[in-house]
């Protein structure tokens with residue numbers, strides 16, 4: 001695509017390989033990753049600029065790692081604030097339990113485990129960064145009105161120009177529906193949301209103040225069946241509270257400092273309420289749902305279009321970024337002919353179970369915060385204090401680890417019969433000898449990480465398949481990781497999930513897929529090391 005056309009062209013081409021509906025975090029992430037592979041893509045959104053109202057405030061180290069892959073790691077560092085973890089507190093502000101998070105780079109991903117930020121600021125960074133990739137074009141002020149698939153495998157996306165009027169359309173090989181909770185793409189493919197009978201309406205209060213509130217700098221989860229709440233410091237001056245609304249209440253009841261003061265007073269200490277400036281008060285209905293299917297032929301759902309989670313563990317946007325990370329390299333490989341079309345089946349197989357596990361975790365925290373009666377007391381006083389030993393449903397991951405569950409078995413996650421293997425988990429991102437982190441060296445390729453040396457023939461075989469080779473020196477972080485997983489080598493996918501691991505380096509060299517999704521390396525401004 002024309003490198004100059006990134007600033008909202010007046011017309012669109014008749015055909016683009018990938019059209020992305022929705023320029024929220026999931027859509028822009030998908031566009032950036034595709035553009036890194038040299039795949040032309042067009043992003044359509046009804047708004048010209050990023051959605052201005054704050055929603056997400058927390059990203060974990062895995063998401064920070066994705067942001068770094070997009071090319072905005074340094075900017076995110078400058079605009080985010082590490083947090084110290086999550087505390088469940090009772091109505092007397094006593095700590096029931098605490099899950100700690102370190103502000104130091106984590107062993108798992110190389111970034112702080114808990115990062116507070118402002119979503120509109122992040123979205124502005126993502127959009128500005130996308131402009132650096134000539135293969136991606138963003139078109140705002142258009143309302144997508146239809147997504148239809150023909151027998152030929154092409155998808156037509158119809159849209160209205162909200163400024164000039166008139167309907168236009170564009171054809172694509174693939175369409176990614178990143179169009180949020182009310183996704184028109186989801187409706188177009190006949191999918192629907194289903195899930196837990198969890199539905200709560202909360203008021204979200206964003207406040208700016210120059211005053212120091214002197215609170216513990218993590219997420220305070222107030223457990224109170226009468227009125228659960230959340231408090232977090234988001235930046236130097238921004239603070240976020242969220243409270244469950246009682247029957248009959250609406251956000252309109254809390255539009256002044258005087259109205260919110262009784263709710264937020266426990267966190268104010270000596271600070272007078274008039275030192276607070278209301279940025280925004282709005283109500284959200286939190287749901288716990290996933291779409292019944294995430295794909296119909298060449299149309300895929302990502303982000304809130306595919307799953308909705310209550311924000312109690314700050315993982316909604318995160319799931320959309322993981323979707324984009326999971327799907328885009330597979331699409332790049334299929335589009336350039338190096339991967340079979342069947343790999344696209346693995347997207348929903350891998351991502352749906354993962355998203356559902358994270359939703360269950362959020363709902364469990366929500367149950368501790370809001371649950372009444374003896375069950376609520378049991379969760380708060382017995383279950384959560386033992387949280388460090390609790391496993392996420394269907395996984396070997398504990399909530400206290402701060403590491404999300406591994407991916408389920410698929411054609412691209414080949415697990416051995418013995419439990420505890422590396423397949424499906426994410427490989428670490430240590431600093432290597434050259435001072436660069438693993439992600440910076442491997443870029444968007446597959447990699448074989450091995451503690452055994454390779455023959456020239458094996459090296460040539462891997463190189464001809466487009467894979468990087470990372471030798472894990474004895475005693476290094478990578479060596480320790482392989483040993484812990486009882487493996488001598490691992491095939492790591494471009495999204496850093498382990499495809500297969502084991503003791504036979506020869507077998508793993510043979511199993512390495514050919515993947516040449518990396519094109520036009522000079523275009524990949526977000527990457528230093530391809």
Ligand SMILES: Cc1cc2nc3c(=O)[nH]c(=O)nc-3n(C[C@H](O)[C@H](O)[C@H](O)COP(=O)(O)OP(=O)(O)OC[C@H]3O[C@@H](n4cnc5c(N)ncnc54)[C@H](O)[C@@H]3O)c2cc1C
Pocket residue numbers: 021022023024025026027044045046047051055056057058059119142143144145178179180181183184204284302303304305311313314315316317318319320
């Ligand atoms: C109060 C609250 C707190 C949250 N806290 C966190 C948190 O701490 N951490 C976290 O990870 N997540 C959090 N989330 C969730 C997070 O905000 C969302 O999951 C995330 O914004 C979803 O991103 P998305 O790209 O999938 O969808 P969206 O951000 O909703 O973007 C969808 C885009 O599609 C466009 N669109 C829709 N229909 C059309 C159409 N017909 N034509 C053209 N364009 C269209 C929209 O304009 C929009 O730009 C929170 C959410 C809320 C409400």
